[in-house]
Structure formats: structure tokens, C-alpha cells
Amino acid sequence: MNFKRFIILMPLLWLIAFPIDTQIISGQQTVSISEVHRYNIVGQWKLFGGFTSSSLTNYDMFDTKFSAIFHAGISYPFTVSNNLIIEHGIRYITKGIKYEYEYYDWFTEEYLGKENGSWNVSYIDVFGKFKLNNIIVDKIKIEPFIGASVAISVRGATKLEGSWGKYKDSEWFWDNLWDFRTPFDVTIPIGVDFNLNRRFVIGYEFNIGLIDITKPSHWDWRYISHIVSTGYLF
DSSP states (O other): OOHHHHHHHHHHHHHHHTTOOEEEEETTEEEEGGGSOOOSSSBOOEEEEEEEEEEETTOOSSEEEEEEEEEEEEEEEEEOSSSEEEEEEEEEEEEEEEEEEEEEOTTTOOEEEEEEEEEEEEEEEEEEEEEEOOEEETTEEEEEEEEEEEEEEEEEEEEEEETTEEEEEEEEGGGTTTTTSOSEEEEEEEEEEEEETTTEEEEEEEEEEOSOTTTTSOOOOOEEEEEEEEEEEO
8 A cells, every 4th residue: 555645645535525514324314414413512531542553664574463562541632613623632652563583594504493572662652633523424423533643762672582592671761772763753643533422432543654763773664553442531
């Protein structure tokens, strides 16, 4: 998939969707948006948590797998108009990978063993999202969104296991455990939230990394994350 084209097309789809004032619920029945119950207040706080499954682009050294890790945060969706919600918030989120590597003797090509490992970095992530506010189907409010986020790393951890033994370490980022990686990450979140009964929210986010997290090494590793969360509005 060409992500750059997808990102460029998203705002155009929004411009097409904004003028829509009716939604087809079933068959030929059409319900005006003005007839559907909306939020009684302009803004609500939202507590949320869930799982983040991440991988890296251009990480060709090992056979990598997605690593699912918990995240949690708080946000404030603010209803601007019948078409737009702006949501900003902060979350603690961890991204990383699991990998498997088989190594051989360079000269004899003799099989020497297998290594399994994982590493991850935890971030404090500040984000903002622009969400559609005019799609309601069978009393479920559907809120597609696109936004931006900036995160700073707070902790790193690594685990290794092979024929040579086991290794495990976890340190705060200021202890230079991850000194070859940039302490920041900048991403574009694209996804959709499903608002149930005006209180419970189930959401999916595809999070696209924009910067190389290995600077100044320039290996061009960027996060690709799938984020599934549940939340409560109060």
C-alpha cells in the first residue's frame, strides 16, 4: 500500500463527507442527522486503554513479529460542530518487536543455534485527532479520524535468549540504554472510533511512523502500529 497517497486522499474524503446531512440506516429508509440524539454537552473526558501491536519498517536483519503491549491514557473529545470533533489527549504507550534469528559459522556455514529476543520502548505520547461527527448507523456513532502525535521515550527494555544463555535489561531512557535511537517519535494516527450508548467507545488506530528512530545511525527504522482500545466517556 502506498501510505503517502492514502494520507493525501484522507482530507479529500473528509471534504466529501462533511456536507452529508443524512444517513441511510436500512433499505431505503433515510434518517436526518438532526433527528438523531447527540451529545448533551460540548466536551467529555475519556479514559481509555488497550493493546498496541508494533513492527518496524526496513528491519531486515531478523525474522520479526508483531509484539502486543498494553497502553492507557486520557483525552478530551470536544464537539465543534455537527461535522467535526477535535480530540486531544495523552497516553503511555509502548512500541517494539519480537524477533527470531538463526546464526551460522561464516566460514563453514555450520548451524550454531537460534536466538529469540524482543525489545521495546515506552513513550509519553501527546496526540490530537480530527474526527467526523455526522455518521450514525443503528444508534452506533461512527467517528473516522486522522491526526498527529509527538512522543518522548521514557523507558527501554530488551530480552535475549539463545544457546549461549539469557539476557534481560530495562532502564530509563536517560541512562543511555537506547543512546543510538532518537528519544522522539512523530506519527500520523488514522482510524475509527465506535461510540456506543454515548458512553462506551471501541476504537482502532493505524499509527504510521514519520521519522527514523535510529538517528544519527540512519538505519531508517520507523514504527508501524495497530492500536485497539476501549474507553469510557464521563
